[in-house]
Amino acid sequence: MDTTKITTTQLRQINRSKVYEYIYEKRAVSKQEVVQALQMSLPTVTQNLNDLEAAGLIERTGFLASTGGRKPQMFSCCADARIALGLELRNDLFRIAAIDLYGAMFKEETHPMEFQNTPEYLQTVSRSVDAFAASLGYPDDSILGIGIAASGLVSEDGQYLTYSKLLGCSEVRLDDLAQHLNYPAMLIHDAMAAAFAELWFRSDISDAVYLSLNRNLGGAVILNGTIYQGTSLISGTFEHMCLVPHGRSCYCGKKGCVEAYCSANSLMERANGIAGLPRTAEKDALALFFEKLRSHDPDFVAIWRDYLSDLSLAISNIRHVLDSDFIISGLLHTYLQEEDYEELTRLVAQRCVFPARPPRILPGKCPKQAAAIGAALHYIREFLQTI
Numbered sequence: 001m002d003t004t005k006i007t008t009t010q011l012r013q014i015n016r017s018k019v020y021e022y023i024y025e026k027r028a029v030s031k032q033e034v035v036q037a038l039q040m041s042l043p044t045v046t047q048n049l050n051d052l053e054a055a056g057l058i059e060r061t062g063f064l065a066s067t068g069g070r071k072p073q074m075f076s077c078c079a080d081a082r083i084a085l086g087l088e089l090r091n092d093l094f095r096i097a098a099i100d101l102y103g104a105m106f107k108e109e110t111h112p113m114e115f116q117n118t119p120e121y122l123q124t125v126s127r128s129v130d131a132f133a134a135s136l137g138y139p140d141d142s143i144l145g146i147g148i149a150a151s152g153l154v155s156e157d158g159q160y161l162t163y164s165k166l167l168g169c170s171e172v173r174l175d176d177l178a179q180h181l182n183y184p185a186m187l188i189h190d191a192m193a194a195a196f197a198e199l200w201f202r203s204d205i206s207d208a209v210y211l212s213l214n215r216n217l218g219g220a221v222i223l224n225g226t227i228y229q230g231t232s233l234i235s236g237t238f239e240h241m242c243l244v245p246h247g248r249s250c251y252c253g254k255k256g257c258v259e260a261y262c263s264a265n266s267l268m269e270r271a272n273g274i275a276g277l278p279r280t281a282e283k284d285a286l287a288l289f290f291e292k293l294r295s296h297d298p299d300f301v302a303i304w305r306d307y308l309s310d311l312s313l314a315i316s317n318i319r320h321v322l323d324s325d326f327i328i329s330g331l332l333h334t335y336l337q338e339e340d341y342e343e344l345t346r347l348v349a350q351r352c353v354f355p356a357r358p359p360r361i362l363p364g365k366c367p368k369q370a371a372a373i374g375a376a377l378h379y380i381r382e383f384l385q386t387i
């Protein structure tokens, strides 16, 4: 950049951003620390701290312990100076979450309700969002927007869902949803939103394959720290890769998809009938499945071995295209133990014909409501870039 062309206003803006970013990253800092770290003059730092404080973006948070003399004043970002909402639309429920500027979720509500692409459904959702937002007690203008994560592919312009077999409709328009909402809104593919949340909460990933082992499987490709969507935006839709030609039926209408072998639903399909696990109470059934597995019930151990074998085949296939880290997330991830990761890693390594190092298969770090959080995070990222 040619610095001679930077105006005074631009320079002030750059300094303000730098000071804010530094405080945001360090969480609590003294004025002197900012001066030293950013190599700015004391008056410049003082001015920026005053401006940021007046804008309600930072606050004074006590004093640093000192061995002598005056204790330095500490400054921190106001984590809830702005907040964002996330709305996850699934075929059997919708979920609303509120997050602060650090991405921390401080309220969440789940509403069991079958998805319908009708005005009545959208009105119900919007009324719930309004009530949820009102219960937070924040002024409307501190809510940056609402990211809507849906089980379907989103068009390039982000205006509608182009494909959603899970929601049982071919087109859900953002306008139809947004007209009932009082905030800026955007649509995002749920798996992509969840992967975005994962990226937000970890700094150790550059390239990775993200696998969300939810009731229905989802995925995303992470390249250079961002999500790679591909030319037709279908990158990472591993769920419909063929794992077993002419195999089990998938909800997409094809047979043998990864979804039919590696999703949480597929695991429960295998277990169903063996020990009379309740089909409908999915959560209880899963908990019971893992209880039986961990107590070494041979039927459940056999099912789990088959499942891990199929999952290792899916991972191995993906790995031959993208030899990177793998992140396991979603509903099943909450039940996985270290021994499962070790076994999965061993199986994937065993399938490789090359003398390659075993892959790194890592547990996800984002909480369960990753899709709603990830959708909301887009507004947080956008806001932080404007400070």
Ligand SMILES: [Zn+2]
Binding pocket: 239, 240, 250, 251, 252, 253, 254, 257, 259
């Ligand atoms: Zn399929």
